[in-house]
Amino acid sequence: MSSSQAVPATHLREPDPYKLGRAPYHGGSGHGHGEPPGHGAGGPASKRVIVGYGFWIFLLSDIVMFSGFFAAHAVLQDATAGGPSGKDLFDLSRVAIETGLLLASSFTCGMAAVATEARSHLWTQVFLLVTGLLGLGFLIMEAQEFAAMIAEGAGPQRSAFLSSFFAVVGCHGLHVTAGLLWLGTMMAQIFVKGFRPNILRRLLCFNLFWHALDIIWVALFTIVYLIGAGA
Protein backbone atom coordinates (compact mmCIF):
# COMPACT_ATOMS: atom_id res chain seq x y z
CA MET A 1 0.00 0.00 0.00
CA SER A 2 2.75 2.47 -0.76
CA SER A 3 1.57 5.82 -2.04
CA SER A 4 4.99 7.22 -2.73
CA GLN A 5 4.38 7.97 -6.34
CA ALA A 6 4.40 11.74 -6.72
CA VAL A 7 4.90 13.15 -3.22
CA PRO A 8 8.49 14.20 -2.54
CA ALA A 9 9.99 12.88 0.67
CA THR A 10 10.50 16.35 2.12
CA HIS A 11 6.78 17.04 2.22
CA LEU A 12 6.11 14.00 4.37
CA ARG A 13 8.56 15.19 7.01
CA GLU A 14 7.94 17.63 9.84
CA PRO A 15 9.34 21.01 8.86
CA ASP A 16 12.16 20.77 11.39
CA PRO A 17 10.24 21.49 14.64
CA TYR A 18 13.39 21.95 16.72
CA LYS A 19 15.15 24.14 14.13
CA LEU A 20 18.10 21.83 14.03
CA GLY A 21 18.63 22.72 10.41
CA ARG A 22 18.88 19.14 9.26
CA ALA A 23 15.63 18.93 7.34
CA PRO A 24 15.95 19.95 3.70
CA TYR A 25 12.79 22.04 4.01
CA HIS A 26 12.99 25.69 3.13
CA GLY A 27 9.60 27.18 3.87
CA GLY A 28 6.59 27.16 1.64
CA SER A 29 6.98 30.14 -0.60
CA GLY A 30 10.59 29.62 -1.50
CA HIS A 31 11.70 33.18 -0.82
CA GLY A 32 14.88 31.93 0.71
CA HIS A 33 13.93 32.83 4.30
CA GLY A 34 11.55 30.14 5.50
CA GLU A 35 12.66 28.27 8.59
CA PRO A 36 15.87 29.69 10.00
CA PRO A 37 18.82 27.35 9.86
CA GLY A 38 19.91 25.48 12.98
CA HIS A 39 22.45 26.66 15.48
CA GLY A 40 25.18 24.71 13.79
CA ALA A 41 24.80 26.76 10.63
CA GLY A 42 24.04 30.01 12.43
CA GLY A 43 27.52 30.66 13.72
CA PRO A 44 28.64 30.46 17.34
CA ALA A 45 26.08 30.85 20.12
CA SER A 46 25.78 34.20 21.86
CA LYS A 47 28.33 35.05 24.53
CA ARG A 48 25.65 34.83 27.22
CA VAL A 49 24.90 31.23 26.31
CA ILE A 50 28.57 30.29 26.25
CA VAL A 51 29.25 32.00 29.59
CA GLY A 52 26.25 30.27 31.15
CA TYR A 53 27.41 26.91 29.83
CA GLY A 54 30.96 27.41 31.11
CA PHE A 55 29.73 28.41 34.54
CA TRP A 56 27.40 25.42 34.57
CA ILE A 57 30.45 23.19 33.98
CA PHE A 58 32.21 24.88 36.92
CA LEU A 59 29.17 24.30 39.13
CA LEU A 60 29.09 20.64 38.19
CA SER A 61 32.78 20.32 39.05
CA ASP A 62 32.02 22.00 42.38
CA ILE A 63 29.26 19.46 42.97
CA VAL A 64 31.69 16.66 42.15
CA MET A 65 34.03 18.09 44.80
CA PHE A 66 31.14 18.10 47.30
CA SER A 67 30.42 14.48 46.42
CA GLY A 68 33.85 13.63 47.86
CA PHE A 69 32.91 15.27 51.17
CA PHE A 70 29.55 13.52 51.10
CA ALA A 71 31.20 10.16 50.47
CA ALA A 72 33.60 10.75 53.37
CA HIS A 73 30.73 11.66 55.65
CA ALA A 74 28.63 8.68 54.60
CA VAL A 75 31.54 6.35 55.29
CA LEU A 76 32.47 7.97 58.64
CA GLN A 77 28.93 8.45 59.92
CA ASP A 78 29.23 5.69 62.53
CA ALA A 79 32.85 6.46 63.49
CA THR A 80 31.88 8.45 66.58
CA ALA A 81 34.77 7.13 68.72
CA GLY A 82 32.50 6.97 71.74
CA GLY A 83 31.54 10.61 71.30
CA PRO A 84 28.15 12.11 70.52
CA SER A 85 26.33 10.92 67.41
CA GLY A 86 24.05 12.89 65.11
CA LYS A 87 21.05 11.80 67.14
CA ASP A 88 22.46 13.56 70.22
CA LEU A 89 23.63 16.70 68.44
CA PHE A 90 21.26 17.70 65.67
CA ASP A 91 18.37 20.06 66.37
CA LEU A 92 16.05 19.41 63.44
CA SER A 93 13.80 22.42 64.05
CA ARG A 94 16.86 24.67 63.67
CA VAL A 95 17.79 22.83 60.47
CA ALA A 96 14.23 23.31 59.21
CA ILE A 97 14.50 27.09 59.76
CA GLU A 98 17.88 27.16 57.98
CA THR A 99 16.36 25.22 55.09
CA GLY A 100 13.46 27.66 54.90
CA LEU A 101 15.81 30.65 54.88
CA LEU A 102 17.93 29.23 52.07
CA LEU A 103 14.94 28.15 50.00
CA ALA A 104 13.35 31.59 50.38
CA SER A 105 16.62 33.24 49.36
CA SER A 106 16.76 31.00 46.29
CA PHE A 107 13.26 32.17 45.38
CA THR A 108 14.02 35.86 45.87
CA CYS A 109 17.19 35.39 43.82
CA GLY A 110 14.97 34.09 41.01
CA MET A 111 12.70 37.12 41.48
CA ALA A 112 15.76 39.34 41.11
CA ALA A 113 16.51 37.59 37.82
CA VAL A 114 12.95 38.28 36.63
CA ALA A 115 13.31 41.92 37.67
CA THR A 116 16.60 42.11 35.77
CA GLU A 117 14.90 40.64 32.73
CA ALA A 118 12.33 43.44 33.02
CA ARG A 119 15.24 45.93 33.41
CA SER A 120 13.95 47.21 36.73
CA HIS A 121 16.86 48.62 38.76
CA LEU A 122 14.83 49.09 41.92
CA TRP A 123 13.29 45.64 42.11
CA THR A 124 16.52 43.89 41.14
CA GLN A 125 18.32 45.62 44.02
CA VAL A 126 15.45 45.00 46.44
CA PHE A 127 15.29 41.29 45.67
CA LEU A 128 19.08 40.93 45.74
CA LEU A 129 19.13 42.66 49.14
CA VAL A 130 16.42 40.31 50.47
CA THR A 131 18.38 37.36 49.07
CA GLY A 132 21.50 38.56 50.87
CA LEU A 133 19.69 39.09 54.18
CA LEU A 134 18.14 35.62 54.05
CA GLY A 135 21.54 34.13 53.21
CA LEU A 136 23.08 36.07 56.09
CA GLY A 137 20.39 34.73 58.44
CA PHE A 138 21.22 31.21 57.29
CA LEU A 139 24.93 31.77 57.93
CA ILE A 140 24.34 33.21 61.40
CA MET A 141 22.18 30.24 62.39
CA GLU A 142 24.80 27.83 61.11
CA ALA A 143 27.58 29.67 62.96
CA GLN A 144 25.54 29.53 66.17
CA GLU A 145 25.04 25.80 65.68
CA PHE A 146 28.77 25.26 65.15
CA ALA A 147 29.66 27.40 68.17
CA ALA A 148 27.23 25.51 70.40
CA MET A 149 28.59 22.13 69.26
CA ILE A 150 32.20 23.18 69.83
CA ALA A 151 31.30 24.63 73.23
CA GLU A 152 29.88 21.31 74.41
CA GLY A 153 33.03 19.48 73.35
CA ALA A 154 31.71 18.18 70.03
CA GLY A 155 34.21 20.00 67.83
CA PRO A 156 35.76 18.65 64.66
CA GLN A 157 38.63 17.04 66.62
CA ARG A 158 36.29 14.88 68.72
CA SER A 159 35.71 12.05 66.23
CA ALA A 160 35.97 11.15 62.54
CA PHE A 161 32.21 11.58 62.29
CA LEU A 162 32.42 15.15 63.57
CA SER A 163 35.44 15.94 61.36
CA SER A 164 33.49 14.91 58.29
CA PHE A 165 30.40 16.76 59.53
CA PHE A 166 32.27 20.04 60.00
CA ALA A 167 34.04 19.54 56.66
CA VAL A 168 30.93 19.06 54.54
CA VAL A 169 28.65 21.57 56.30
CA GLY A 170 31.49 24.06 56.74
CA CYS A 171 32.40 23.82 53.05
CA HIS A 172 28.81 24.65 52.14
CA GLY A 173 28.88 27.53 54.62
CA LEU A 174 32.08 28.85 53.01
CA HIS A 175 30.35 28.72 49.63
CA VAL A 176 27.43 30.72 51.03
CA THR A 177 29.89 33.25 52.47
CA ALA A 178 31.59 33.60 49.10
CA GLY A 179 28.15 33.92 47.50
CA LEU A 180 27.25 36.76 49.87
CA LEU A 181 30.46 38.63 49.01
CA TRP A 182 29.71 38.11 45.32
CA LEU A 183 26.15 39.33 45.90
CA GLY A 184 27.41 42.53 47.49
CA THR A 185 29.78 43.26 44.62
CA MET A 186 27.02 42.53 42.10
CA MET A 187 24.70 45.02 43.80
CA ALA A 188 27.47 47.62 43.70
CA GLN A 189 28.18 46.89 40.04
CA ILE A 190 24.53 47.23 39.07
CA PHE A 191 24.37 50.48 41.02
CA VAL A 192 27.46 51.94 39.35
CA LYS A 193 27.44 50.43 35.88
CA GLY A 194 23.81 49.55 35.23
CA PHE A 195 22.52 46.65 33.13
CA ARG A 196 25.42 46.35 30.72
CA PRO A 197 25.72 43.05 28.86
CA ASN A 198 28.76 41.94 30.87
CA ILE A 199 27.00 42.79 34.16
CA LEU A 200 23.96 40.82 33.00
CA ARG A 201 26.19 37.81 32.32
CA ARG A 202 27.70 38.09 35.80
CA LEU A 203 24.22 38.26 37.28
CA LEU A 204 23.30 35.12 35.35
CA CYS A 205 26.31 33.30 36.80
CA PHE A 206 25.51 34.53 40.32
CA ASN A 207 21.96 33.21 39.94
CA LEU A 208 23.24 29.81 38.87
CA PHE A 209 25.69 29.76 41.80
CA TRP A 210 23.06 30.64 44.39
CA HIS A 211 20.56 28.05 43.10
CA ALA A 212 23.31 25.41 43.01
CA LEU A 213 24.08 26.15 46.68
CA ASP A 214 20.45 25.40 47.51
CA ILE A 215 20.66 22.11 45.59
CA ILE A 216 23.70 21.12 47.65
CA TRP A 217 21.85 22.09 50.82
CA VAL A 218 18.97 19.76 49.83
CA ALA A 219 21.41 16.86 49.68
CA LEU A 220 23.02 18.10 52.90
CA PHE A 221 19.95 18.35 55.10
CA THR A 222 18.70 15.01 53.82
CA ILE A 223 21.88 12.94 54.13
CA VAL A 224 23.70 14.65 56.98
CA TYR A 225 20.88 15.88 59.20
CA LEU A 226 17.69 13.89 58.60
CA ILE A 227 19.26 10.48 57.97
CA GLY A 228 22.04 11.23 60.48
CA ALA A 229 19.57 12.11 63.21
CA GLY A 230 17.47 9.04 62.54
CA ALA A 231 20.22 6.47 62.26
Next chain:
Amino acid sequence: MSADTNHDSESGDVAPGVEGTSIRAGVQGYLIGLGLAVLLTAASFYTAGSGWIWGPGIPVALVVLAIAQIGVHLAFFLHITTAPDNTNNVLALAFGVLIVALVVGGSIWIMGHVNHNMMPMQEMLQMQR
Protein backbone atom coordinates in the same frame (compact mmCIF):
# COMPACT_ATOMS: atom_id res chain seq x y z
CA MET B 1 27.88 46.05 22.88
CA SER B 2 24.31 46.69 21.78
CA ALA B 3 24.74 44.22 18.97
CA ASP B 4 25.46 41.62 21.62
CA THR B 5 22.16 42.21 23.41
CA ASN B 6 20.24 42.18 20.15
CA HIS B 7 21.71 38.85 19.29
CA ASP B 8 20.72 37.54 22.69
CA SER B 9 17.11 38.55 22.43
CA GLU B 10 16.65 37.31 18.90
CA SER B 11 18.34 33.95 19.02
CA GLY B 12 16.41 31.08 20.56
CA ASP B 13 19.39 29.91 22.62
CA VAL B 14 18.83 29.39 26.30
CA ALA B 15 21.62 29.10 28.84
CA PRO B 16 20.89 27.57 32.25
CA GLY B 17 19.31 30.27 34.37
CA VAL B 18 18.07 32.39 31.50
CA GLU B 19 14.53 33.62 31.96
CA GLY B 20 11.68 33.67 29.52
CA THR B 21 10.62 36.99 28.11
CA SER B 22 7.41 37.59 30.04
CA ILE B 23 7.53 38.71 33.68
CA ARG B 24 4.37 36.86 34.53
CA ALA B 25 5.61 33.56 33.13
CA GLY B 26 8.91 34.02 34.96
CA VAL B 27 7.30 34.72 38.33
CA GLN B 28 4.86 31.88 37.78
CA GLY B 29 7.68 29.41 37.12
CA TYR B 30 9.53 30.41 40.29
CA LEU B 31 6.30 30.26 42.32
CA ILE B 32 5.55 26.73 41.09
CA GLY B 33 9.12 25.71 41.88
CA LEU B 34 8.93 27.26 45.35
CA GLY B 35 5.62 25.54 46.08
CA LEU B 36 6.89 22.12 45.03
CA ALA B 37 10.16 22.60 46.92
CA VAL B 38 8.34 23.61 50.11
CA LEU B 39 6.04 20.61 49.80
CA LEU B 40 8.92 18.18 49.30
CA THR B 41 10.97 19.74 52.13
CA ALA B 42 8.01 19.54 54.50
CA ALA B 43 7.45 15.92 53.46
CA SER B 44 11.13 15.15 54.17
CA PHE B 45 11.09 16.65 57.67
CA TYR B 46 7.72 15.06 58.45
CA THR B 47 8.93 11.63 57.27
CA ALA B 48 12.07 11.90 59.39
CA GLY B 49 10.20 13.06 62.49
CA SER B 50 7.17 10.79 62.57
CA GLY B 51 6.81 7.05 62.38
CA TRP B 52 4.35 6.81 59.51
CA ILE B 53 6.89 4.88 57.42
CA TRP B 54 8.48 1.57 58.35
CA GLY B 55 11.69 2.50 60.17
CA PRO B 56 14.36 1.00 57.88
CA GLY B 57 12.57 2.49 54.87
CA ILE B 58 12.91 6.08 56.09
CA PRO B 59 16.39 6.73 54.57
CA VAL B 60 15.19 5.42 51.20
CA ALA B 61 12.13 7.64 51.33
CA LEU B 62 14.27 10.64 52.30
CA VAL B 63 16.70 10.06 49.43
CA VAL B 64 13.82 9.75 46.97
CA LEU B 65 12.28 13.00 48.25
CA ALA B 66 15.67 14.74 48.01
CA ILE B 67 16.21 13.60 44.43
CA ALA B 68 12.72 14.81 43.55
CA GLN B 69 13.45 18.20 45.12
CA ILE B 70 16.77 18.48 43.30
CA GLY B 71 14.86 17.78 40.10
CA VAL B 72 12.40 20.57 40.94
CA HIS B 73 15.27 22.98 41.60
CA LEU B 74 16.97 22.06 38.32
CA ALA B 75 13.80 22.48 36.30
CA PHE B 76 12.24 25.59 37.86
CA PHE B 77 15.22 27.51 39.29
CA LEU B 78 18.13 26.58 37.03
CA HIS B 79 15.92 26.17 33.94
CA ILE B 80 17.50 22.98 32.70
CA THR B 81 15.01 21.78 30.11
CA THR B 82 14.71 19.06 27.51
CA ALA B 83 14.72 21.57 24.68
CA PRO B 84 17.29 20.80 21.99
CA ASP B 85 19.16 24.07 22.64
CA ASN B 86 19.77 22.79 26.19
CA THR B 87 21.41 19.54 25.07
CA ASN B 88 24.89 20.63 26.15
CA ASN B 89 23.73 21.53 29.65
CA VAL B 90 21.84 18.26 30.03
CA LEU B 91 24.82 16.24 28.81
CA ALA B 92 27.14 18.01 31.25
CA LEU B 93 24.63 17.38 34.03
CA ALA B 94 24.41 13.70 33.12
CA PHE B 95 28.19 13.43 33.30
CA GLY B 96 28.21 15.18 36.68
CA VAL B 97 25.54 12.84 38.02
CA LEU B 98 27.56 9.85 36.79
CA ILE B 99 30.69 11.02 38.63
CA VAL B 100 28.78 11.83 41.82
CA ALA B 101 27.09 8.42 41.74
CA LEU B 102 30.43 6.68 41.21
CA VAL B 103 32.19 8.58 44.01
CA VAL B 104 29.44 8.35 46.62
CA GLY B 105 28.04 4.94 45.71
CA GLY B 106 31.47 3.43 45.21
CA SER B 107 32.79 4.76 48.52
CA ILE B 108 29.84 3.45 50.50
CA TRP B 109 29.95 0.11 48.72
CA ILE B 110 33.68 -0.48 49.10
CA MET B 111 33.98 0.84 52.64
CA GLY B 112 30.94 -1.21 53.66
CA HIS B 113 32.67 -4.39 52.48
CA VAL B 114 35.98 -3.40 54.06
CA ASN B 115 34.21 -2.77 57.36
CA HIS B 116 32.38 -6.06 57.09
CA ASN B 117 35.56 -8.04 56.42
CA MET B 118 37.62 -6.36 59.13
CA MET B 119 38.51 -8.50 62.11
CA PRO B 120 36.50 -7.55 65.21
CA MET B 121 38.44 -5.41 67.65
CA GLN B 122 38.31 -8.05 70.43
CA GLU B 123 40.02 -10.72 68.32
CA MET B 124 42.61 -8.24 67.13
CA LEU B 125 43.50 -7.36 70.73
CA GLN B 126 43.73 -11.04 71.66
CA MET B 127 46.11 -11.75 68.80
CA GLN B 128 48.41 -9.00 69.93
CA ARG B 129 48.86 -10.62 73.32
